[in-house]
Amino acid sequence: MSRLNAHARRKKKSSQFATSADFCELLMDESRSLYLLSILLTADHEKAELCFIIGPDDCVNGDYAFHEWTLSWARSMIVRNAVRMLTPNPGLCGTESTAAFAANSLQDPFLARVLALEDFERLVYVLSVLEEYPDQICAALLGVSPQRILETRICAKKHIGHFDS
Numbered sequence: 001m002s003r004l005n006a007h008a009r010r011k012k013k014s015s016q017f018a019t020s021a022d023f024c025e026l027l028m029d030e031s032r033s034l035y036l037l038s039i040l041l042t043a044d045h046e047k048a049e050l051c052f053i054i055g056p057d058d059c060v061n062g063d064y065a066f067h068e069w070t071l072s073w074a075r076s077m078i079v080r081n082a083v084r085m086l087t088p089n090p091g092l093c094g095t096e097s098t099a100a101f102a103a104n105s106l107q108d109p110f111l112a113r114v115l116a117l118e119d120f121e122r123l124v125y126v127l128s129v130l131e132e133y134p135d136q137i138c139a140a141l142l143g144v145s146p147q148r149i150l151e152t153r154i155c156a157k158k159h160i161g162h163f164d165s
Contacts, residue, residue, distance in 0.1 A: 027074075030071060030074070031052075034052055034074060034075065034078060035048065035052050037075060037078055037079075037126075037131075038051040038052040038078055038082065039115075040111075040114060040115070040122070040126045040130065041078070041079065041082035041083075041086075041122070041123060041126055042082050042085065042086060043115045043117075043119070043122060047082070047085050047086070050081070050085065051078045051081045051082045051085065052078065054077075054081050075131070079127065079131070079141070080141070082123070083123065083141055083142065086119050086123065088119040088120035088123050088142060089119070089120060090120045090142070090144050090148060090152065110160070113159065113160045113161065114126070114160060116159075117156055117159060117160070120142070120152065121152055121155060121156045121159070122156070123142060124138060124142070124149055124152040124153050124156060125152075125153060125156035125157070125160065127141070127142075128149060128153050129153065129156075129157070135149045135150060
Protein backbone atom coordinates (compact mmCIF):
# COMPACT_ATOMS: atom_id res chain seq x y z
CA MET A 1 0.00 0.00 0.00
CA SER A 2 2.82 2.45 0.79
CA ARG A 3 4.38 1.88 -2.68
CA LEU A 4 1.09 2.87 -4.28
CA ASN A 5 0.88 6.02 -2.15
CA ALA A 6 4.49 6.95 -2.98
CA HIS A 7 3.75 6.52 -6.70
CA ALA A 8 0.62 8.69 -6.39
CA ARG A 9 2.61 11.38 -4.54
CA ARG A 10 5.33 11.39 -7.23
CA LYS A 11 2.73 11.61 -9.99
CA LYS A 12 0.94 14.48 -8.23
CA LYS A 13 4.22 16.31 -7.60
CA SER A 14 5.33 16.02 -11.23
CA SER A 15 2.00 17.34 -12.51
CA GLN A 16 2.54 20.57 -10.53
CA PHE A 17 5.42 21.49 -12.82
CA ALA A 18 4.98 23.07 -16.21
CA THR A 19 5.78 20.90 -19.19
CA SER A 20 7.11 21.86 -22.61
CA ALA A 21 3.54 21.71 -23.84
CA ASP A 22 2.49 24.17 -21.11
CA PHE A 23 5.13 26.66 -22.25
CA CYS A 24 4.15 26.19 -25.90
CA GLU A 25 0.52 26.82 -25.01
CA LEU A 26 1.55 29.89 -23.05
CA LEU A 27 3.51 31.17 -26.04
CA MET A 28 0.42 30.88 -28.21
CA ASP A 29 -1.90 32.49 -25.66
CA GLU A 30 0.44 35.26 -24.52
CA SER A 31 2.49 35.87 -27.67
CA ARG A 32 1.36 39.49 -28.03
CA SER A 33 2.20 40.50 -24.46
CA LEU A 34 5.50 38.60 -24.45
CA TYR A 35 6.57 40.12 -27.76
CA LEU A 36 5.51 43.59 -26.59
CA LEU A 37 7.69 43.13 -23.50
CA SER A 38 10.57 42.11 -25.77
CA ILE A 39 10.12 45.19 -27.97
CA LEU A 40 9.81 47.55 -25.00
CA LEU A 41 13.00 46.17 -23.47
CA THR A 42 15.15 46.09 -26.61
CA ALA A 43 13.61 48.72 -28.93
CA ASP A 44 14.90 46.57 -31.77
CA HIS A 45 12.89 44.06 -33.83
CA GLU A 46 15.72 41.55 -34.29
CA LYS A 47 16.71 41.57 -30.63
CA ALA A 48 13.06 41.44 -29.57
CA GLU A 49 12.49 38.38 -31.74
CA LEU A 50 15.52 36.69 -30.19
CA CYS A 51 14.31 37.47 -26.67
CA PHE A 52 10.84 36.28 -27.57
CA ILE A 53 12.11 32.98 -28.97
CA ILE A 54 15.01 32.32 -26.60
CA GLY A 55 13.16 33.30 -23.41
CA PRO A 56 10.43 30.65 -23.48
CA ASP A 57 12.91 28.17 -24.99
CA ASP A 58 15.09 28.69 -21.90
CA CYS A 59 12.01 27.93 -19.81
CA VAL A 60 11.36 24.66 -21.60
CA ASN A 61 14.98 23.52 -21.39
CA GLY A 62 15.82 25.04 -18.01
CA ASP A 63 14.79 24.52 -14.44
CA TYR A 64 11.38 23.32 -13.46
CA ALA A 65 8.71 25.91 -12.84
CA PHE A 66 5.36 25.46 -11.19
CA HIS A 67 2.48 25.42 -13.63
CA GLU A 68 1.02 28.61 -12.10
CA TRP A 69 4.33 30.42 -12.65
CA THR A 70 4.77 29.78 -16.37
CA LEU A 71 3.90 33.31 -17.49
CA SER A 72 6.06 35.06 -14.89
CA TRP A 73 8.89 32.58 -15.59
CA ALA A 74 8.70 33.27 -19.34
CA ARG A 75 8.63 37.04 -18.73
CA SER A 76 11.67 36.84 -16.44
CA MET A 77 13.59 34.83 -19.05
CA ILE A 78 12.81 37.50 -21.65
CA VAL A 79 14.01 40.20 -19.24
CA ARG A 80 17.27 38.37 -18.50
CA ASN A 81 17.97 37.81 -22.18
CA ALA A 82 17.25 41.45 -23.05
CA VAL A 83 19.61 42.70 -20.33
CA ARG A 84 22.32 40.32 -21.59
CA MET A 85 21.82 41.41 -25.21
CA LEU A 86 21.88 45.12 -24.50
CA THR A 87 24.57 45.29 -21.83
CA PRO A 88 23.15 48.68 -20.88
CA ASN A 89 25.46 51.44 -19.83
CA PRO A 90 24.04 53.71 -17.14
CA GLY A 91 24.98 56.87 -19.01
CA LEU A 92 23.70 60.34 -18.50
CA CYS A 93 19.98 60.76 -18.17
CA GLY A 94 18.35 62.04 -21.32
CA THR A 95 20.83 60.61 -23.81
CA GLU A 96 19.04 59.87 -27.05
CA SER A 97 18.53 56.25 -27.96
CA THR A 98 20.66 54.59 -30.59
CA ALA A 99 18.05 51.84 -31.01
CA ALA A 100 17.23 50.66 -34.49
CA PHE A 101 13.50 50.92 -33.82
CA ALA A 102 11.63 53.62 -35.74
CA ALA A 103 9.77 55.06 -32.73
CA ASN A 104 8.60 58.06 -34.73
CA SER A 105 6.50 55.84 -36.98
CA LEU A 106 4.37 54.50 -34.12
CA GLN A 107 0.74 55.50 -33.78
CA ASP A 108 0.91 55.34 -29.97
CA PRO A 109 2.79 58.39 -28.61
CA PHE A 110 3.42 56.72 -25.23
CA LEU A 111 5.13 53.70 -26.84
CA ALA A 112 7.13 56.02 -29.10
CA ARG A 113 8.41 57.95 -26.05
CA VAL A 114 9.32 54.74 -24.20
CA LEU A 115 11.16 53.34 -27.21
CA ALA A 116 13.01 56.62 -27.74
CA LEU A 117 14.66 56.37 -24.32
CA GLU A 118 18.32 55.38 -24.08
CA ASP A 119 18.78 51.65 -23.37
CA PHE A 120 19.52 51.89 -19.65
CA GLU A 121 16.77 54.43 -19.03
CA ARG A 122 14.26 52.35 -21.02
CA LEU A 123 15.18 49.15 -19.17
CA VAL A 124 14.77 50.86 -15.81
CA TYR A 125 11.41 52.31 -16.84
CA VAL A 126 10.04 49.07 -18.26
CA LEU A 127 11.27 46.95 -15.38
CA SER A 128 10.46 49.23 -12.46
CA VAL A 129 7.32 50.97 -13.71
CA LEU A 130 5.63 48.69 -16.24
CA GLU A 131 6.74 45.31 -14.86
CA GLU A 132 6.77 46.59 -11.25
CA TYR A 133 10.10 45.03 -10.28
CA PRO A 134 11.38 46.30 -6.91
CA ASP A 135 14.36 48.67 -7.10
CA GLN A 136 16.64 46.09 -5.47
CA ILE A 137 15.85 43.51 -8.19
CA CYS A 138 16.34 46.08 -10.96
CA ALA A 139 19.63 47.11 -9.40
CA ALA A 140 20.85 43.51 -9.25
CA LEU A 141 19.82 42.81 -12.86
CA LEU A 142 21.45 45.98 -14.18
CA GLY A 143 24.51 46.02 -11.91
CA VAL A 144 23.90 49.40 -10.27
CA SER A 145 22.71 50.71 -6.92
CA PRO A 146 19.01 50.99 -6.00
CA GLN A 147 19.59 54.76 -5.74
CA ARG A 148 20.70 54.81 -9.39
CA ILE A 149 17.50 52.96 -10.34
CA LEU A 150 15.42 55.54 -8.48
CA GLU A 151 17.20 58.47 -10.14
CA THR A 152 16.95 56.93 -13.60
CA ARG A 153 13.25 56.09 -13.17
CA ILE A 154 12.49 59.70 -12.23
CA CYS A 155 14.42 60.93 -15.26
CA ALA A 156 12.68 58.44 -17.57
CA LYS A 157 9.26 59.46 -16.25
CA LYS A 158 10.07 63.09 -17.03
CA HIS A 159 11.06 62.22 -20.59
CA ILE A 160 7.94 60.16 -21.13
CA GLY A 161 5.65 62.71 -19.53
CA HIS A 162 4.68 60.41 -16.66
CA PHE A 163 4.79 62.84 -13.77
CA ASP A 164 3.33 60.85 -10.85
CA SER A 165 6.76 59.88 -9.39
